Amino acid sequence: MNPMDTKSYALAHVRQDEQGRFVSHDLKDHLWGVGTLASEFASSFGSSDWAHLAGLWHDLGKYSKAFQQMIKLKSGFDPEAHLEGKPGRVDHSTAGALYAIEQLKMPGRILAYCIAGHHAGLPDWHTGETGGKALKARLTDKSHLDHALSQPIPQGILTRPKPTSPLLGGSNGFALWVRMLFSCLVDADFLDTEAFMDEGKAAQRATSPTLQELLQRFDTYMNETFSRVSPTPVNRIRSEVLSQCREKADEPPGIFSLTVPTGGGKTLASMAFALKHATKHGKRRVIYVIPYTSIIEQTANTFRNIFPDAVVEHHSNLGPDKETTVKNRLAAENWDAPIIVTTNVQFFESLFAARTSRCRKLHNIVNSIVVLDEAQLLPPEFLQPILSVINLLARHYGVTFVLSTATQPALNSREGFGWSFKGLEGVREIISDPDALYHEPERVVVEIPPDLHQTESWDEIAERVQRHESVLTIVNSRQDARELHRRMPEGTLHLSALMCGEHRSRVIENIKQRLDDGRAVRVVSTQLVEAGVDIDFPVVYRALAGLDSIAQAAGRCNREGKLERGKVVVFVPPNPVPPGHLRRAAETTVSLLHDPHQNPLQRKLYQSYFEQLYWKAPSLDKQGIEALLKEDGEGEDRLKVQFRTAAQRFQLIDESGYRSVIVRYGDSPALIGKLQKEGPERWLMRKLQRYTVSLPEYQFQKLINNGDIREVYPEIFAQTSDMLYHPDLGVLVNETNPDPSALIG
Numbered sequence: 001m002n003p004m005d006t007k008s009y010a011l012a013h014v015r016q017d018e019q020g021r022f023v024s025h026d027l028k029d030h031l032w033g034v035g036t037l038a039s040e041f042a043s044s045f046g047s048s049d050w051a052h053l054a055g056l057w058h059d060l061g062k063y064s065k066a067f068q069q070m071i072k073l074k075s076g077f078d079p080e081a082h083l084e085g086k087p088g089r090v091d092h093s094t095a096g097a098l099y100a101i102e103q104l105k106m107p108g109r110i111l112a113y114c115i116a117g118h119h120a121g122l123p124d125w126h127t128g129e130t131g132g133k134a135l136k137a138r139l140t141d142k143s144h145l146d147h148a149l150s151q152p153i154p155q156g157i158l159t160r161p162k163p164t165s166p167l168l169g170g171s172n173g174f175a176l177w178v179r180m181l182f183s184c185l186v187d188a189d190f191l192d193t194e195a196f197m198d199e200g201k202a203a204q205r206a207t208s209p210t211l212q213e214l215l216q217r218f219d220t221y222m223n224e225t226f227s228r229v230s231p232t233p234v235n236r237i238r239s240e241v242l243s244q245c246r247e248k249a250d251e252p253p254g255i256f257s258l259t260v261p262t263g264g265g266k267t268l269a270s271m272a273f274a275l276k277h278a279t280k281h282g283k284r285r286v287i288y289v290i291p292y293t294s295i296i297e298q299t300a301n302t303f304r305n306i307f308p309d310a311v312v313e314h315h316s317n318l319g320p321d322k323e324t325t326v327k328n329r330l331a332a333e334n335w336d337a338p339i340i341v342t343t344n345v346q347f348f349e350s351l352f353a354a355r356t357s358r359c360r361k362l363h364n365i366v367n368s369i370v371v372l373d374e375a376q377l378l379p380p381e382f383l384q385p386i387l388s389v390i391n392l393l394a395r396h397y398g399v400t401f402v403l404s405t406a407t408q409p410a411l412n413s414r415e416g417f418g419w420s421f422k423g424l425e426g427v428r429e430i431i432s433d434p435d436a437l438y439h440e441p442e443r444v445v446v447e448i449p450p451d452l453h454q455t456e457s458w459d460e461i462a463e464r465v466q467r468h469e470s471v472l473t474i475v476n477s478r479q480d481a482r483e484l485h486r487r488m489p490e491g492t493l494h495l496s497a498l499m500c501g502e503h504r505s506r507v508i509e510n511i512k513q514r515l516d517d518g519r520a521v522r523v524v525s526t527q528l529v530e531a532g533v534d535i536d537f538p539v540v541y542r543a544l545a546g547l548d549s550i551a552q553a554a555g556r557c558n559r560e561g562k563l564e565r566g567k568v569v570v571f572v573p574p575n576p577v578p579p580g581h582l583r584r585a586a587e588t589t590v591s592l593l594h595d596p597h598q599n600p601l602q603r604k605l606y607q608s609y610f611e612q613l614y615w616k617a618p619s620l621d622k623q624g625i626e627a628l629l630k631e632d633g634e635g636e637d638r639l640k641v642q643f644r645t646a647a648q649r650f651q652l653i654d655e656s657g658y659r660s661v662i663v664r665y666g667d668s669p670a671l672i673g674k675l676q677k678e679g680p681e682r683w684l685m686r687k688l689q690r691y692t693v694s695l696p697e698y699q700f701q702k703l704i705n706n707g708d709i710r711e712v713y714p715e716i717f718a719q720t721s722d723m724l725y726h727p728d729l730g731v732l733v734n735e736t737n738p739d740p741s742a743l744i745g
Contacts, residue, residue, distance in 0.1 A: 010063050010151070011071050015197055025196040027063065028154055031056050033195075037188035042181060044284075044366040045397050049163035050110065051184040056157050057099055058115045058185060061092030064147035093118055094138050098145040104162060109639045112139065114182040118189060122182055122354040122643035136640075168396045175629035175641045176351070176392050183362035187334050190360060208338050211283070214307050215275040221306045222268065234561035237437060238265035245269040248430045249276035253283075255394050255427045257375075258404040259434040259603075262555025263443070267302060267373070270404045273430060274369040277400060287340045287370045289347045291377040291531055297505060297690075298533065299373070300341040312337040314346060335361040344377070345652050351389050352625065354647035367398040374531045375403035375411075376548045376610070379652055380581060380617035384422065385625040387411060391425050403427070406555065407548040408434075410610040421620065438603045443558040444540075444566040448596045452544060452589075455572045462487035464571075465541055469520035473541040474527055474553050476577050480543065482729065483575075485524040495525035499730030500663050502690040504528070511535055529556060536560050543573045546585025547592065547609040550600050570600075581617075588612045623649035659700040660692045661709050662718040663725045667691075672718050680713065699733050 012030035017023050035055030042051035061067060067090040097116040101108035116135055117123050127134040168177040222242065229235045241260050248256070249272070258273070260266045274286040288303070290296050300313040312335065347370075350358045370393075372378070378386055393399040403411070413423040431437065465473050466489055475481050478496045485494045493507055508529075514521040515536060527545070529535065530552035536559035542550055550570060558566025577586040588609055593600055614620060628646040631639055662668055668691035674684055695703070700717075703709045708721040719725060726732050 010153075011068060012059060012062060013193060013196055014071055025193075027059065028157065030192060030196075031059060031157055033192040034058060034185070034188045037192060038184040041184035041188060041363045044363065045168065045180060047163075047165050047168070047177070047181060047184075049161070049165050051181055051188075053100065053160055053163060054111050054114045054181060054185045055188055056160065057096040057111065058118050058189065059092060059096065060099055060148045060153070060157075061090070061095030061144055062148075063151045063153050064090065064092070064095065064144075065151060066090045066147065067092050068151075091144060093120075094141065094144040095148040097135070098139060098142060099148075099158075101139065102145070103160075106638055107163075109135075110167075110178060110181070113178050113641070113643065114185050117182065117354070117356070117643075118186055119356065121356055122179065122359070122647075124642045124644045125640035126642065169392050171631045172388065172626070173392045173396060174631035174639070175643065175646075176389060177396075178641065179351075179353075179359060179643070180362055180366070180397070183359045186356045187360045187363060190334070209307070209310055211275060211278045211285070211338055214310055214338055215279050218271065218275055218306055222272065232561050234263060234443070234559075237261070238269070241265050241269045241431065241437070242272055244431055245273035246276055248428075249273045250280055251277075251428065253277070253281050253394070253398060253400040255390065255401045255424050256403070256430050257408055257427050258402055258430045259408045259437075260404075260406060260431060261437055262406045262552060263559040264406070264437065266404045266406075267299060270371045270373070270402050271303070273402060274371055278369055281400075283367055283369050283398070283400065285335070285338050285340060285364065285368045287335070287342065287347070287365065287368050289342055289344055289370060289372050291344050291374045292528060293343055293345075293501070296341060296343060297501065298508075303339055303341060307339060310338045312340050314340060314342045335364040344372075348382070348386055348389075348652060349647075349650060351393075352385065352629075352647055352650040354644045358647075365393065365397070365399060369400045369402065371402045371404055373404050374552075375405045376407045376409045376606075377531065378409065380614055380620060381622040382620075382625070382650065382652060383411075383614065383617075384621040385629075385650070387424055388422065388626060394425075402430070407551050407606045407609075410607050410614065414611075421614065435603060438601075442565070442599075442601075443561050443563075444554050444568050444601075446550070446554060446568045446570065446600055448570050448593055448598065448600065449572060450596045452572060452593065455574050457574050458483050458487055461541075461571055461573065464569075466522065468522070468539045470515070470522065470537055471539040471541065472523045472525065472529070472535070472537040472553075472556055474525055474529060474549075474556075475543045475573065476527065476545060476582060477575070478526060480573060480575055481524050481526050485729070488522060488524060492522040492524060494729055495523060495529060496730065497526065497528060498693060498733070500665055500668075500691045500693050502666050502668075503730060505690075508533060508535070527552075534559070536562075537566070538563055539567045539569070541569045541571060543577075544570060544586050544589065545577065545582065546613070547589045547600055547605060549585070550589070551606075554601055584616050585613060588616065625650050658694045658696060659717065660694050661700065661703070661731070662688055662691050662712070662716070663693055663731060664719045664722060665691055665725055668718075672712055675713050675716065680716070693731050695731065695733070 009024070010027040011024050012027040013025040015023050035052045038055035039048040039052035042048045070090050093116050097112035100111035100115060104111070112135060113122055116138055123133070123135040123138070125135050127137065167174060226235075226239060241264050245258070256273075258266060258270055260269070271286065271288070277283065278286060288299065290299055296313060300311055303311045314335070350361060353359050390401055394401060411423045412427070414421050462484060465471055465484075473484060475484060478498050481494060481496045485492060493511060495504060495507055499507070511521055511523055512535060527549060530549060533556070535556050537557055540553050540557040542553040550568070554568045557568050577583045589600075591612065592605060592609055625646050628642040628649070631641060662672060668688070671684060671688050671691070675688065678684065700709070703724065708719065708724045709717050710720050712718045724732060
């Protein structure tokens with residue numbers, strides 16, 4: 001129907017077809033479509049009735065005369081006409097929030113959060129530190145609802161039964177439940193809008209294979225793999241770990257730990273558990289969560305080799321996280337795939353997020369299996385809210401967790417010495433006797449200096465390291481990596497986060513090839529090689545660090561057990577360990593290793609190490625996240641939650657002082673050209689992520705002032721000078737008076 005032909009036809013969206021004719025989206029159809037889809041999504045956690053109302057009422061404000069006049073004025077020429085936040089936009093979300101409260105009284109505030117935030121993000125109840133209008137203030141302006149109700153609205157939308165399904169999680173779980181409802185609403189809104197605005201795009205969403213099919217593929221792959229490997233002690237351990245993971249997968253859902261020495265095949269064994277557990281208990285997907293962006297591609301590629309059509313890789317996006325264009329919002333990931341490979345940052349920050357794009361995926365975490373790889377790297381300063389949300393997801397949303405690591409952290413609840421810690425509930429170990437695995441013939445011997453307070457100079461360290469033809473040296477910061485590398489013989493390879501992901505991947509492949517060919521190779525790296533990078537050196541040097549880091553470094557030494565013993569050497573560098581968590585970890589290690597002949601890889605040490613590390617942390621909830629999200633208000637402030645402030649504070653990596661830059665390496669110049677010509681298409685931004693480097697603000701501004709980088713698209717910056725990026729070292733920066741915390745990685 002042409003929207004210009006009738007006054008009674010309410011529009012949700014308008015587009016033009018290929019012939020330039022107006023095509024309209026009936027607002028009634030949009031509301032029913034979103035309500036139905038949101039209800040379907042929320043059925044996975046028993047809250048369909050709440051989500052259905054959120055969908056039906058989310059765009060009631062579009063019935064207002066002002067909105068209809070605006071969209072008709074812009075019809076066919078602005079596909080963003082339904083978005084808020086720009087001059088001339090009409091607030092169409094407050095009306096539905098007000099109507100929910102009018103109909104449901106106090107419980108209506110639950111829907112009000114979701115409806116009021118379905119474009120701009122979940123709001124704070126009170127005005128918080130993030131800016132933006134708080135929900136309490138928005139609900140005082142009743143005119144938005146009056147304007148909507150003054151127009152004809154189908155009674156089937158306005159008059160609905162009240163929801164009866166229970167709130168999940170009590171006062172501590174209220175915020176997560178609202179966020180889950182919000183996820184159902186915004187994903188349904190995106191998909192229904194997409195189906196109208198871009199019919200071709202909706203049709204492109206391929207049907208994925210089932211988890212049962214993926215399990216069959218996986219079993220075939222693993223049987224073929226193990227039929228070709230030699231029966232070494234290491235491979236016998238891997239086979240035993242795989243067998244126990246398959247056996248334990250039949251147990252009821254919940255929280256599991258997988259404690260296996262480095263090199264014991266945790267990645268594939270945990271996937272074996274996940275796929276079999278999923279088919280046994282009707283789970284919907286497997287989400288594999290990795291601590292570092294720098295290693296996500298290797299794990300994703302491992303799974304793609306087995307499941308080429310079932311893996312979505314999702315980590316931090318290049319450029320601004322904005323939701324102001326239809327193209328960007330519809331391109332946001334919703335994790336509707338059988339296997340997701342993502343990062344700690346993406347996974348946990350999404351669970352505490354307020355932004356629409358971040359929250360969209362949350363309902364697809366429900367009834368899934370989440371493998372937390374290298375679980376010891378969960379940040380202590382956010383540990384309490386992280387463990388609380390894991391408990392809630394396991395108890396109320398059907399999520400099974402697997403905490404996979406060689407150095408299992410001490411995450412059980414404890415009290416004492418004025419210290420209280422609410423840990424994970426009912427964790428079950430997958431391996432029947434982890435100590436037996438750690439008592440297998442030791443692949444490495446670890447040398448500890450007699451005095452862990454006595455430093456060595458870089459010249460002394462370089463002289464010791466270069467005595468070995470093939471050796472990996474791991475240091476604690478980018479600056480340390482360059483200090484040592486410049487003292488090493490020509491041909492020594494360098495790895496740090498000052499190199500873009502594509503560059504690092506090529507260097508790692510080069511290292512692997514040289515090692516496989518039996519050629520000598522020396523490498524100086526930051527700690528980015530310690531988790532998930534499958535390399536095998538005869539000798540590894542490790543700068544003093546946390547006990548878990550030393551164990552991870554040892555996992556890159558004699559990994560396949562081809563030598564009788566590999567050698568790991570711990571040394572004390574001239575520069576102190578960067579402040580904060582890394583320094584506390586190193587200090588805890590020093591306090592535990594009293595005897596230089598002590599084996600730091602003993603499993604029994606890890607419990608004491610993590611207990612001390614958590615006790616030394618300034619706080620296990622340093623930003624007060626749990627207090628912000630706990631529903632404990634009274635009177636007119638009942639159901640109050642500071643969603644936006646909590647999301648702003650919950651940043652596992654404080655990126656406020658960092659800026660991403662696209663460097664000139666490999667194919668990036670051509671991709672930058674496409675960005676400037678075509679804008680930030682999702683496929684293009686995915687490729688460009690491989691060519692980005694994150695720099696501290698002070699370095700970024702210096703490069704801007706020197707003309708070495710420039711803005712190539714709004715808020716997206718790229719290298720202009722060919723002199724900025726070194727083929728071996730990555731971005732060349734002046735480290736005079738650097739901020740130590742900015743040099744990690």
